[in-house]
Amino acid sequence: xxxxxxxxxxxxxTNTDVDEEEEGEEELSSSSYLPLDLVFSExxxxxxxxxxxxxxxxxxxxxxxxxNDPSFFNxxxxxxxxxxxxxxxxxxxxxxxKWREILSAxxxxxxxxxxxxxxRLFTMPKVDHTHYRTLxxxxxxxxxxxxxxxxxxxxxxxxxxxxxxxxxxxxxDFPGIAYRVFTLGGxxxxxxxxxxxxxxICDWFIKSGRSVCLNGAIHWFVKAKNAIVAFDLKDENFxxxxxxxxxxxxxxxxxxxxxxxxxxxxxAVLVQVNGVLAVIHYKRDGSNKTMxxxxxEDYQRHAWINHVITIDLSSNNYKxxxxxxxxxxxxxxxxxxxxxxxxxxxxxxxxxxxxxNKSCRIIEFAQLPQCVPWxxxxxRGMTTYxxxxxxxxxxxx
Amino acid sequence: MSSSLEKNMLIxxxxxxxxxxxxxxxxxxxxxxxxxxxxxxxxxxxxVPNVDAxxxxxxxEFCKKHDESExxxxxxxxxxxxxxxxxxxxALYDLITAANFRDVKELLDALCQNVAEMIKGKSVHxxxxxFLGYQLFEILxxxxxxxIWCDRDFD
Numbered sequence: 200x201x202x203x204x205x206x207x208x209x210x211x212x213t214n215t216d217v218d219e220e221e222e223g224e225e226e227l228s229s230s231s232y233l234p235l236d237l238v239f240s241e242x243x244x245x246x247x248x249x250x251x252x253x254x255x256x257x258x259x260x261x262x263x264x265x266x267n268d269p270s271f272f273n274x275x276x277x278x279x280x281x282x283x284x285x286x287x288x289x290x291x292x293x294x295x296x297k298w299r300e301i302l303s304a305x306x307x308x309x310x311x312x313x314x315x316x317x318x319r320l321f322t323m324p325k326v327d328h329t330h331y332r333t334l335x336x337x338x339x340x341x342x343x344x345x346x347x348x349x350x351x352x353x354x355x356x357x358x359x360x361x362x363x364x365x366x367x368x369x370x371x372d373f374p375g376i377a378y379r380v381f382t383l384g385g386x387x388x389x390x391x392x393x394x395x396x397x398x399x400i401c402d403w404f405i406k407s408g409r410s411v412c413l414n415g416a417i418h419w420f421v422k423a424k425n426a427i428v429a430f431d432l433k434d435e436n437f438x439x440x441x442x443x444x445x446x447x448x449x450x451x452x453x454x455x456x457x458x459x460x461x462x463x464x465x466x467a468v469l470v471q472v473n474g475v476l477a478v479i480h481y482k483r484d485g486s487n488k489t490m491x492x493x494x495x496e497d498y499q500r501h502a503w504i505n506h507v508i509t510i511d512l513s514s515n516n517y518k519x520x521x522x523x524x525x526x527x528x529x530x531x532x533x534x535x536x537x538x539x540x541x542x543x544x545x546x547x548x549x550x551x552x553x554x555x556n557k558s559c560r561i562i563e564f565a566q567l568p569q570c571v572p573w574x575x576x577x578x579r580g581m582t583t584y585x586x587x588x589x590x591x592x593x594x595x596x
Numbered sequence: 597m598s599s600s601l602e603k604n605m606l607i608x609x610x611x612x613x614x615x616x617x618x619x620x621x622x623x624x625x626x627x628x629x630x631x632x633x634x635x636x637x638x639x640x641x642x643x644v645p646n647v648d649a650x651x652x653x654x655x656x657e658f659c660k661k662h663d664e665s666e667x668x669x670x671x672x673x674x675x676x677x678x679x680x681x682x683x684x685x686x687a688l689y690d691l692i693t694a695a696n697f698r699d700v701k702e703l704l705d706a707l708c709q710n711v712a713e714m715i716k717g718k719s720v721h722x723x724x725x726x727f728l729g730y731q732l733f734e735i736l737x738x739x740x741x742x743x744i745w746c747d748r749d750f751d
Binding site (some may be wrong): 232233234235238239241242245246247249250253254256257258282484 | 689692693696703709710711712715716717719720723724727728729
């Protein structure tokens with residue numbers, strides 16, 4: 200016992216000795232340790248957010264890193280955008296016509312299997328009898344949920360975050376629209392007066408679908424004008440990017456049918472593909488197997504490049520899909536239309552289209568969590584989500 | 597490969613004096629060497645200090661594979677990468693230091709991702725030992741002292 204205790208005393212001494220030195224300084228001499236800056240910038244930036252939050256306790260510098268180091272946040276974000284494991288598919292499900300659940304699914308489907316698992320993230324809070332309908336695209340790990348389709352909310356590209364908001368068009372039939380901006384981390388809405396590029400404003404906000412936030416601007420595709428309207432978050436003003444002259448996809452049948460019908464069924468969405476804007480034209484009814492994709496390769500000079508997506512599925516069950524953007528592997532995700540998800544019950548098929556090989560595969564997301572009632576689900580929006588450390592109340596600097 | 601043999605060859609000399617003859621296209625995968633070549637300050641032999649022959653051979657193997665299979669299927673490369681980075685900690689750290697120092701991006705990516713995968717489920721203690729130079733005995737003793745503190749008789 201005596202020996203043990205004396206040993207113990209020795210250890211206490213060495214222990215305090217080490218503690219007095221700056222932690223992590225002395226290992227540079229040893230060959231089996233990496234330099235700390237390399238560990239932080241190269242290894243910790245590749246960790247999942249969950250691990251990083253656990254490692255907060257490792258040292259004070261780690262705590263600082265995970266709490267308020269924007270450069271670390273940005274590096275981590277840029278790495279998680281290229282990592283498939285850091286990206287999930289978020290599914291907003293309307294359960295039994297009553298409440299809303301946000302589910303998440305692993306994009307790799309857990310290996311090579313064709314079945315993917317879905318887990319529950321959270322139940323949407325219900326505020327003032329409004330259900331949050333729209334699920335925005337993920338911007339730097341932040342999502343927006345809004346109840347009104349007229350809300351076009353989108354956080355800013357970098358640290359500052361703005362909301363663009365438009366409250367009048369249909370409900371009050373105002374001639375103009377009021378725009379308000381909200382900076383995340385701030386406390387109130389600020390009214391702004393940007394000059395608007397088009398006369399008839401009311402329509403396009405509604406018809407344009409989800410906005411895409413990229414290069415510090417929010418973009419909407421205005422089909423009627425065949426243009427992309429963008430809102431620059433720095434200048435707080437609108438500008439227009441001319442869209443490509445899309446030829447409506449070649450289809451032999453359309454001539455025999457009434458033209459107006461085929462017009463209404465052709466759809467165009469604005470998505471983000473590998474970090475650039477892309478407009479994808481397709482037929483809503485899935486009668487045409489090809490989709491036409493235009494990629495904005497040069498943002499400044501408005502240079503569009505055309506690709507053709509051919510989706511040849513052996514099974515006829517899968518017809519009604521709409522693209523939602525690309526994932527870190529470079530594949531484009533296509534998810535079922537909201538209204539059609541019902542027919543397939545509790546399975547949510549997702550198409551992965553590989554642009555290089557021009558091939559596609561399907562992963563069916565089944566095994567929904569317990570919170571989703573059997574048999575009746577209504578999928579109301581899906582988006583890919585890459586995790587990040589950025590949080591909404593973050594300071595600007 | 598015959599075409600690449602005809603191209604310019606460079607000689608890399610490791611810290612312990614061993615020399616490697618490497619095609620230029622492979623050598624310039626290291627940004628540091630690429631800059632040297634572009635600035636024409638590399639006459640014929642390029643010294644690679646801080647990197648010993650063993651590690652340099654591994655780095656060259658990686659670069660060669662990546663250069664050859666640029667056009668090949670990505671899945672092949674992936675399996676090669678995962679096998680390549682499957683090493684002991686010592687070699688892994690030496691490789692990371694070398695890749696960082698010589699600025700070989702693909703190698704650094706593959707290695708660091710591997711380390712991240714290894715540590716992502718580890719405990720805080722593990723991270724302290726592995727990266728911050730905490731010694732194992734500190735943690736053992738801190739538990740040990742705690743145990744003694746709890747077990748001792750208060751009289």
